[in-house]
Amino acid sequence: MSDNDTIFGKIIRGELPADIVYEDEYCIAFRDINPVAPMHVLVIPREPIARLAEAGEEHRELLGHLMLAAARVAEQEGHGDAFRVVVNSGARAGQTVFHLHLHVIAGRTLSWPPG
Helix, strand or coil: CCCCCCHHHHHHCCCCCCCEEEECCCEEEEECCCCCCCEEEEEEECCCCCCHHHCCHHHHHHHHHHHHHHHHHHHHCCCCCCCEEECCCCHHHCCCCCCCCEEEEECCCCCCCCC
């Protein structure tokens, strides 16, 4: 677990501004400042989990909630019919902020494989 002293922790606490598109008691979603698609939103848990690999059995419901929030954000942004959810876990996977987050991207044709 992280101590939530990341840029995302500061956004959760209101210490840094963000273009918030959704929030509830478990998570917050905001536009990525370096979007890779017309819609690129990050969904983060309020609980500070550094990376997916550190989530435990006690996070089962929270992880499911994050996925449902990602789908809700895509729908609300007009992309409920086609979107991608990406989670990078660890530096070698491309994670740069060590607070678990889901990238929700849409608005253009997405190719495969992504990396």
